[in-house]
Amino acid sequence: MHPIQLPLELILRIIPFLDDPPNVPKKEWEHIPLLANSKIRRRSGPPSLSSCSLVCHAWNDICRAYIFRAIYIDCNEDTTFEAFAFLHSTAPHLCKYVRELRLRFCIDVVWVPAWMDACLSRFTNLRELELRYFSEMGPTVTTPLVQGIVSLLATISLKRLALLFWDKFVNASDMSRILFACSATLEEFMIDCLLWEPSRRIMPFVPPVAHLKALRRLELDESITPFAHTNTIECPDLATFTISHYQDHPWELPPWIPASISDLNLRVSVRSGPLQFERLVYPSRLTIQLISLDGDITWLEGNINRLPFHHRLRELTIKIVSYGQNLSSFPESTCYETLCRLLLPHQYPGLLKRIIFNIRIWEHPDIDIAELDSIRMRETVRLEEAFSPLSAVGPFSALVLVHLGPGEHKPNVVMQCIV
Numbered sequence: 001m002h003p004i005q006l007p008l009e010l011i012l013r014i015i016p017f018l019d020d021p022p023n024v025p026k027k028e029w030e031h032i033p034l035l036a037n038s039k040i041r042r043r044s045g046p047p048s049l050s051s052c053s054l055v056c057h058a059w060n061d062i063c064r065a066y067i068f069r070a071i072y073i074d075c076n077e078d079t080t081f082e083a084f085a086f087l088h089s090t091a092p093h094l095c096k097y098v099r100e101l102r103l104r105f106c107i108d109v110v111w112v113p114a115w116m117d118a119c120l121s122r123f124t125n126l127r128e129l130e131l132r133y134f135s136e137m138g139p140t141v142t143t144p145l146v147q148g149i150v151s152l153l154a155t156i157s158l159k160r161l162a163l164l165f166w167d168k169f170v171n172a173s174d175m176s177r178i179l180f181a182c183s184a185t186l187e188e189f190m191i192d193c194l195l196w197e198p199s200r201r202i203m204p205f206v207p208p209v210a211h212l213k214a215l216r217r218l219e220l221d222e223s224i225t226p227f228a229h230t231n232t233i234e235c236p237d238l239a240t241f242t243i244s245h246y247q248d249h250p251w252e253l254p255p256w257i258p259a260s261i262s263d264l265n266l267r268v269s270v271r272s273g274p275l276q277f278e279r280l281v282y283p284s285r286l287t288i289q290l291i292s293l294d295g296d297i298t299w300l301e302g303n304i305n306r307l308p309f310h311h312r313l314r315e316l317t318i319k320i321v322s323y324g325q326n327l328s329s330f331p332e333s334t335c336y337e338t339l340c341r342l343l344l345p346h347q348y349p350g351l352l353k354r355i356i357f358n359i360r361i362w363e364h365p366d367i368d369i370a371e372l373d374s375i376r377m378r379e380t381v382r383l384e385e386a387f388s389p390l391s392a393v394g395p396f397s398a399l400v401l402v403h404l405g406p407g408e409h410k411p412n413v414v415m416q417c418i419v
Helices: 008-019 047-052 057-067 080-090 092-097 116-120 139-153 168-181 298-306 333-343 369-386 388-393
Strands: 040-042 070-074 100-104 128-132 160-166 188-193 217-220 240-245 263-269 285-291 315-324 352-361 396-404 412-418
Touching: 057 092, 070 080, 080 092, 080 116, 116 139, 139 168, 160 168, 285 298, 298 333, 333 352, 333 369, 333 388, 369 388, 369 396, 369 412
Parallel strands: 070 100, 100 128, 128 160, 160 188, 188 217, 217 240, 240 263, 263 285, 285 315, 315 352, 352 396
Antiparallel strands: 040 070, 396 412
């Protein structure tokens, strides 16, 4: 009796389900080397996916597209040649499966092999590219690397680009070439520039303006950078803009932000300087994330009433991130009441207001279920009492989330209260 053979069409449906099962959070990057003692690794996946790849050649070919979809290479003096040589000579067939490539560079990388262009050109289905610490290397390395990257980008449809820890003074022309190469297809762009003191540093190279007609989402990790103060790009159809500012200098939005942007996200701390509006924008959704170690909301008190576009907003979300040592680290009632007073005057028709408190507990205390229920009931009552004036006059919600552990990546939520 011959074994029953599942139709290939069914396998094509099963494999994606195993790779991304519903209601199961994806894991972060893990050290799963593609070869022994290497810094080239792939994103961890469910064990069942790897098992399926061993069934037969047909299943293996289907699984490869998911197993090798995201690749991370830690590039230093000892590993750069080995990692890329593996992809160039030993397993060039894997490059076509890679859709997300993350490269972390190191200052001790002083040369690149002559065949780097040929190796990079094999990533024909690449959609996401991340370059980290690229600026720390010298021009003998960055020049040929940029040439290879630009040649690749000219032949693919890159959708997301992340430039992390980037010194635009050193690599302004490199950034310009990379942006121009993917300007027609880039939809998401994240740049984390090094800090800038305008009075001390002058741009040695003023790049031409890159017209990013497909760009919809942009995240700028620090506002005090030349990228935020020069007309480096044009993005007329940008929909979502996120900017961080943790310095005490006054700051403003970049000049290239379109006035008609839909979503504006501001990330600040209690020590951030005031936000100034030299030009007006009219977002329909505004999110302010405030890092407050002790419940201090002074920045909100000094800035929220100065926003010039309250009447255009449809959604206003305030996220307050605080840290504590134990389960008693909740905001004071005065914090709730102050926020209520701040938001109460802004009662525009249809404006939805949300306040989210993210409380991260540094230590992992022994948690008693009965104690958690008692705390949850207590905090829910406090929220209802403090924000009852807001709830009575318009759409409003307040949420308190308590996480265990200081990590930023998917902390364990142990309690939530909502009104």
